[in-house]
Amino acid sequence: MSPETLLHIDALLAGYDRPVGRPLSLTLARGEIVGLWGANGAGKSTLLKALVGEASIHAGSFMLAPARRVAYLAQRQTRPLEVPLTGSEMLRFLGVDRSSPPAGLAECLPRRIDTMSGGQYQLLSLWATLAGEADVVLLDEPTNHLDPGHLVLAAEEILQRRAAIGCLVVSHDRDFLNRLGARIVDVDGGSTRG
Amino acid sequence: MDELFLRPFLTGLCLALFLPWLGNLLRLRDEWFATLGLAHLSAAGAMLAQALGISILVGSPLGALCGALAKLAAGARSNAAYGVMMLAGWSATLLVAANGGAGEALGHALIDGQLYFSGPAEALIACLLLVGGVVLLPLLTPRLIAAVLFPANEKVNRLPAWRWHLGFECLVVIAVAIATASIGLMACFALLFVPAWVSFGRAVSWRQGVLLSIVLGLGCYVAAFFTALRFDQPFGPVLVGLLVMACLGLRAGLSRRHG
Numbered sequence: 056m057s058p059e060t061l062l063h064i065d066a067l068l069a070g071y072d073r074p075v076g077r078p079l080s081l082t083l084a085r086g087e088i089v090g091l092w093g094a095n096g097a098g099k100s101t102l103l104k105a106l107v108g109e110a111s112i113h114a115g116s117f118m119l120a121p122a123r124r125v126a127y128l129a130q131r132q133t134r135p136l137e138v139p140l141t142g143s144e145m146l147r148f149l150g151v152d153r154s155s156p157p158a159g160l161a162e163c164l165p166r167r168i169d170t171m172s173g174g175q176y177q178l179l180s181l182w183a184t185l186a187g188e189a190d191v192v193l194l195d196e197p198t199n200h201l202d203p204g205h206l207v208l209a210a211e212e213i214l215q216r217r218a219a220i221g222c223l224v225v226s227h228d229r230d231f232l233n234r235l236g237a238r239i240v241d242v243d244g245g246s247t248r249g
Numbered sequence: 250m251d252e253l254f255l256r257p258f259l260t261g262l263c264l265a266l267f268l269p270w271l272g273n274l275l276r277l278r279d280e281w282f283a284t285l286g287l288a289h290l291s292a293a294g295a296m297l298a299q300a301l302g303i304s305i306l307v308g309s310p311l312g313a314l315c316g317a318l319a320k321l322a323a324g325a326r327s328n329a330a331y332g333v334m335m336l337a338g339w340s341a342t343l344l345v346a347a348n349g350g351a352g353e354a355l356g357h358a359l360i361d362g363q364l365y366f367s368g369p370a371e372a373l374i375a376c377l378l379l380v381g382g383v384v385l386l387p388l389l390t391p392r393l394i395a396a397v398l399f400p401a402n403e404k405v406n407r408l409p410a411w412r413w414h415l416g417f418e419c420l421v422v423i424a425v426a427i428a429t430a431s432i433g434l435m436a437c438f439a440l441l442f443v444p445a446w447v448s449f450g451r452a453v454s455w456r457q458g459v460l461l462s463i464v465l466g467l468g469c470y471v472a473a474f475f476t477a478l479r480f481d482q483p484f485g486p487v488l489v490g491l492l493v494m495a496c497l498g499l500r501a502g503l504s505r506r507h508g
Contacts, residue, residue: 107405125405133398137449138277139458145398148391148455167453184399 058084061123061191061221062106066115069098069105074113076101081240083191083221088213090232091225093242099225100130102242103193106223119191126189130196130225132180140168142179151186157215159208173200181209185216192222198231210234257431258474260367261484263375264428265440265470267382269462271424272445273455274386274393274417279328284441286331287425288434289338290316292359295430296345299355306370310426312338317422321415362433362485364474371431378424385420389413390455433485440466443492447499469495 062083068074076098083089091099104110106117107127119125142164146153156164160182163175171179177200185192197213198206213222213235226232232239275281294312295305316334323330346356358366392413396403403410428437444462452458473488 107401109401109404125402127399127401127405129399129401133400135277135279135397139449139452139455140394141454144455145394148394149398150391180398 064117068114069101088222088237090237090239097242123190125191126184127193128184174205194224260372260375263379268440269444269466272441276445282328282331284438286334287313288429289335291426291429293338293341309430313422313426367431436485436488439489439492443496
């Protein structure tokens with residue numbers, strides 16, 4: 056039986072006032088991780104933004120499988136400068152199961168999110184994005200702010216959830232994409248590699 | 250307590266319980282300035298209603314509602330939109346006040362507060378508001394927090410987000426309208442703004458922050474009510490003064506960043 060296709064992108068050209076990058080086509084199936092890789096300004100993040108309605112589609116189209124939920128981790132996340140919200144409360148309010156947080160995250164959960172380091176909050180947000188009910192997970196530069204230790208944890212989080220989701224990862228970190236075993240799409244050239 | 254003051258006391262008590270709680274969510278959305286903008290429009294609505302011979306309990310929420318609808322229609326979601334509302338409301342309130350003797354008196358009452366003259370209608374609305382808040386705020390809180398932290402997820406999943414955003418705006422409009430008509434414009438703003446400001450700086454969790462803000466608002470309200478009565482002072486300025494003093498005391502020595 057072929058894996059369930061969750062997202063089909065057909066010659067999509069995303070941008071703002073003007074197109075950014077070149078048209079891209081790809082298919083994302085459940086259990087698959089696709090890595091978008093390319094130079095700065097190639098349009099990787101803009102493509103994800105177009106998928107969630109935050110950038111314009113200048114040409115082409117995309118189709119999401121019916122009744123499938125999407126979770127999106129933005130490159131620049133919204134974190135209020137001052138808010139009395141603990142990591143644990145954040146996960147509860149987002150409807151995420153807190154029973155088995157990944158290693159390295161458990162000790163952060165009782166702390167206010169505005170007192171966490173950039174890496175800790177990135178890891179928490181990544182977990183919140185992955186452990187929800189989404190079928191399609193879009194991650195824009197999930198390794199931002201992560202030191203090598205946290206980077207390993209982030210990869211483990213994603214791989215742990217791999218079977219249940221289809222994951223589209225934008226990253227400039229080729230080693231990280233390789234660690235995930237991602238099928239890499241070179242946004243500059245349009246080539247793909249498993 | 251004299252029965253004459255029991256109803257005003259209960260009206261204010263309901264508002265002192267509800268407004269600080271609501272203020273936490275307004276601060277989370279970075280819309281704490283909303284109260285001042287809506288309160289000014291609410292005051293302007295009350296003034297216009299009085300000039301037209303309509304009850305201020307109708308005019309006050311209508312004024313605030315017009316502002317909220319205009320903001321929704323324009324898609325504005327920032328303190329700048331509320332700044333414009335405040336200026337428009339202030340201008341309209343003072344212009345109506347300047348063109349009628351009774352209007353001038355009411356204008357002062359709306360700014361200073363007229364809690365001791367609030368009647369059964371104000372008490373009933375404040376009570377219903379508190380009950381509505383107790384039911385709705387726990388339901389709205391997770392959605393509003395998710396909308397702040399992961400704003401794109403509502404749109405991409407085509408969630409009916411307008412329901413909870415509009416529901417929250419309606420609660421704010423009603424709360425500000427009834428509070429402006431009873432405890433006054435500045436006291437309403439202070440109860441929404443000050444306790445939440447303190448709780449965002451000091452509380453270790455959201456739950457504790459909500460509790461801290463309610464305790465602070467309630468404590469200052471009770472103290473202000475009896476202080477104003479005992480020393481024959483206007484209620485609104487006494488409440489605002491107590492809140493500011495309590496706030497400065499609690500925020501003193503705070504090492505966290507200020508909002």
